[in-house]
Amino acid sequence: MLVAIVIIVILIGVYVLFMNTYPVFGRRPSQVDIQRFGKSPQYAHNKFENPVPAMMNMNFGTTLGILRDMIKGSPYRRPKAPLPMEKPRFNVNGDTTVTWFGHSASLITIDGKxxxxxxxxxxxxxxxPWVGKNRYSGGIPFDIAELPQIDAVILSHDHYDHLDYGSIMKIKHKVKRFIVPLGVGAHLIRWGVPAAAIEEHDWWEDVSFEGLELACTPANHFSGRSTNDRGATLWCSWVIKGKNASIFFSGDSGYTSHFKEIGDKYGPFDxxxxxxxxxxxxxADIHLMPEETVQAHLDVRGKVMLPIHWGAFTLxxxxxxxxxTRAAKAAEAKGVKMVTPPIGQTIIVKDSDVQSYPKANWWALP
Structure with a gap:
C-alpha cells in the first residue's frame, strides 16, 4: 500500500511539474487579471461564459457514438493527395487583400497595414504537434522569413488550431502588436512577447489601431489549452474597417442572434x-453547420463570403x-457570392465588382 501511495504521489508531482513547465500550454491569467475580468459581463463563476449556454457536456451514449464514428472512419476524411497551394503576394501597399493559408490563418492587407x-x-x-498526421497541404506556401513586417496579429481565442506556440515563436519578432480577447495575453507573455506589445479586449469594445477601426465582437464558443482551464480566457470575433473596405472575421462560433446584432451595428461588410x-x-452550439455559415454571413450583412476553418486538419x-461543398450549395440557394481561393492565393477585396473574384472549385477535385 505504501509503495502504491508513493508511486501515485510521484506521478501527481510529475504531472503538475509538466503542466507548469511545458511552455506550449501557455499560462493561466494571474489573480490581478482575474480581478480585472470581473468587470466583464461575460465573466461569471470564475470563468468566461456564453450568454447563450453551449451544450458541450457529452453523456455516455453520445461519447460512445462519437468514438464509434471515429473508429469507423471514412476514406474521405483526408484528401488523397496534398492540397494545391499558390505563392502569396505580400504587398501591403494599395489594394485591400486577403490571403488564406488553410484553416483560419489569413493575412489581410488594408490601408497599408x-x-x-x-x-x-x-x-x-x-x-x-509532432504526433499525428501533417496538415493537408503538407506545409504552408511560404517561408516564415518571407513574411513582411506584421502590424498586428489578431487572435480569436486560445485553442491550438488558432493559437500555435511554434508559429508565435517564429513570427513574434516581426509583429508590432498583438490584439487579443481578454486573458489570451498571458500565453503570449510566457512565450516572450512583451506585455507592452499586447492589448486585450472584451466584447463590443471598439479599437482604433493606426487608422483602422476594429471591434471585438461576440462568438458562441469556449477556450482552454489544458485539463483545467476551460473558460479561463475569452473568445471572440472581429470587425476590421479601413477607409475603403470592411471585413468580418467570425472566429469559432455556434449560430446565435449575435451575428445579426453585429450586422446591425457594424455591417455591411465587403x-x-x-x-x-x-x-x-x-x-452544433459551438461550431456552425455549413448552412448556418451562409445564414450567419447574411445576418452580418456580408457581400462576399470566404469560408474558413477547413482545408488543413481533420478535427x-x-x-x-x-x-x-455544403456551403457552396447553400450559398447558391440563397444568392450568396462565395469565393474559395486555393491556399496561398492572394485575392483583392472589392466593394462593388463581385463578379471578378476567383471562381475555381479546386476543392471539388478527388
Whole structure:
C-alpha cells in the first residue's frame, strides 16, 4: 500500500511539474487579471461564459457514438493527395487583400497595414504537434522569413488550431502588436512577447489601431489549452474597417442572434471570413453547420463570403471537403457570392465588382 501511495504521489508531482513547465500550454491569467475580468459581463463563476449556454457536456451514449464514428472512419476524411497551394503576394501597399493559408490563418492587407489572423502555421493543432498526421497541404506556401513586417496579429481565442506556440515563436519578432480577447495575453507573455506589445479586449469594445477601426465582437464558443482551464480566457470575433473596405472575421462560433446584432451595428461588410468546418450536430452550439455559415454571413450583412476553418486538419468526423461543398450549395440557394481561393492565393477585396473574384472549385477535385 505504501509503495502504491508513493508511486501515485510521484506521478501527481510529475504531472503538475509538466503542466507548469511545458511552455506550449501557455499560462493561466494571474489573480490581478482575474480581478480585472470581473468587470466583464461575460465573466461569471470564475470563468468566461456564453450568454447563450453551449451544450458541450457529452453523456455516455453520445461519447460512445462519437468514438464509434471515429473508429469507423471514412476514406474521405483526408484528401488523397496534398492540397494545391499558390505563392502569396505580400504587398501591403494599395489594394485591400486577403490571403488564406488553410484553416483560419489569413493575412489581410488594408490601408497599408498587414494583419495576421489566427496564424496557425504548424503541422498539427496539438500540445504535441509532432504526433499525428501533417496538415493537408503538407506545409504552408511560404517561408516564415518571407513574411513582411506584421502590424498586428489578431487572435480569436486560445485553442491550438488558432493559437500555435511554434508559429508565435517564429513570427513574434516581426509583429508590432498583438490584439487579443481578454486573458489570451498571458500565453503570449510566457512565450516572450512583451506585455507592452499586447492589448486585450472584451466584447463590443471598439479599437482604433493606426487608422483602422476594429471591434471585438461576440462568438458562441469556449477556450482552454489544458485539463483545467476551460473558460479561463475569452473568445471572440472581429470587425476590421479601413477607409475603403470592411471585413468580418467570425472566429469559432455556434449560430446565435449575435451575428445579426453585429450586422446591425457594424455591417455591411465587403468580405466575411466565416467559420465552416469541424462541425457535428452533437456540438452544433459551438461550431456552425455549413448552412448556418451562409445564414450567419447574411445576418452580418456580408457581400462576399470566404469560408474558413477547413482545408488543413481533420478535427471532426465529416469528409474533408464536406464543409465547402455544403456551403457552396447553400450559398447558391440563397444568392450568396462565395469565393474559395486555393491556399496561398492572394485575392483583392472589392466593394462593388463581385463578379471578378476567383471562381475555381479546386476543392471539388478527388
Amino acid at each position: 498587414a494583419l495576421l489572423l489566427d496564424p496557425m502555421f504548424g503541422r498539427m493543432p496539438s500540445p504535441f 468580405l466575411t471570413l466565416m467559420e465552416c468546418g469541424q462541425y457535428d450536430e452533437r456540438w 471532426a468526423i465529416h469528409d474533408w471537403n464536406d464543409p465547402v
